[in-house]
Amino acid sequence: MASMRDIKRRRESVASTGQITKAMKLVSTVKLQKAKARAESNKPYFTILYDTICSVLARTGKIDHRYLQANESPRKAVIAITSNRGLAGGYNNNVIKEITAACDPAQTDIYALGKKGLEGLTRKGYHIAEDDSEVMNDPLYADAIHIGKQVLTSYENGEVGEIYLAYTTFKNTVVQEARLIKLLPIDVEEIMQDVEIDVLTPMNFEPEADEALDMIIPKYINNIIYGAFIEAIASENGARMQAMDSATKNADDMIADLSLKYNRARQGSITQELTEIIAGAEAIS
Numbered sequence: 001m002a003s004m005r006d007i008k009r010r011r012e013s014v015a016s017t018g019q020i021t022k023a024m025k026l027v028s029t030v031k032l033q034k035a036k037a038r039a040e041s042n043k044p045y046f047t048i049l050y051d052t053i054c055s056v057l058a059r060t061g062k063i064d065h066r067y068l069q070a071n072e073s074p075r076k077a078v079i080a081i082t083s084n085r086g087l088a089g090g091y092n093n094n095v096i097k098e099i100t101a102a103c104d105p106a107q108t109d110i111y112a113l114g115k116k117g118l119e120g121l122t123r124k125g126y127h128i129a130e131d132d133s134e135v136m137n138d139p140l141y142a143d144a145i146h147i148g149k150q151v152l153t154s155y156e157n158g159e160v161g162e163i164y165l166a167y168t169t170f171k172n173t174v175v176q177e178a179r180l181i182k183l184l185p186i187d188v189e190e191i192m193q194d195v196e197i198d199v200l201t202p203m204n205f206e207p208e209a210d211e212a213l214d215m216i217i218p219k220y221i222n223n224i225i226y227g228a229f230i231e232a233i234a235s236e237n238g239a240r241m242q243a244m245d246s247a248t249k250n251a252d253d254m255i256a257d258l259s260l261k262y263n264r265a266r267q268g269s270i271t272q273e274l275t276e277i278i279a280g281a282e283a284i285s
Contacts, residue, residue, distance in 0.1 A: 018251030035234035082117030094178035144226035
């Protein structure tokens with residue numbers, strides 16, 4: 001059985017850890033609220049942009065455009081959004097699982113945003129085309145434009161045939177879902193399902209429809225990436241908040257258990273001392 005001193009030291013250590021996890025939970029809670037506010041402010045722009053693309057595609061029918069037609073390259077480009085820090089439960093590992101389940105390491109270029117995803121995918125043999133992990137410290141729309149330009153250039157040059165985005169969507173504080181979505185080529189049939197039939201009226205474009213798509217689709221891609229940044233930040237802090245809450249509760253349970261063991265050891269020590277005193281008194285008498 002551990003000594004009273006060992007139990008006391010361990011209890012103090014666990015209490016110190018519990019204070020840290022409690023503080024980390026509070027920090028994550030504040031960051032989560034800020035990320036949720038940013039996500040809400042971005043929704044109107046994304047909705048209008050998406051509706052515009054749906055409208056253009058619906059009114060032009062099948063159009064021969066490089067963003068709508070797959071090229072011959074078998075390679076995939078995957079933008080992997082994870083975090084630079086751990087202690088967030090399965091947040092980072094879930095994104096890695098989504099990628100490894102759908103993408104062959106020999107045919108995939110990873111654009112890593114987050115050190116944890118970079119490290120995990122490197123160990124699994126994936127080619128890292130670019131490392132922009134520092135972006136996740138404070139993601140901006142300019143960062144989304146930079147990443148979007150990189151993958152679009154690779155797609156236009158025929159280096160990759162498909163572009164995917166792996167990130168974690170924020171459902172609520174408790175639920176976060178890792179996703180792998182295709183950015184290019186755009187699935188016209190899927191988009192057409194979001195368009196009401198009664199709005200499919202003739203429309204003239206100035207400039208032409210393909211030129212309009214040249215301008216709109218890159219903005220659409222950039223905004224999806226930026227929205228994924230925000231959702232990933234919210235999801236990370238939600239996952240970390242839950243992980244730290246569980247860790248704090250576990251620390252409290254361990255402290256209670258160690259306090260019980262300490263009291264039992266103390267009681268046993270006192271009983272032993274009394275027994276020795278009584279035995280010594282009887283021996284003298």
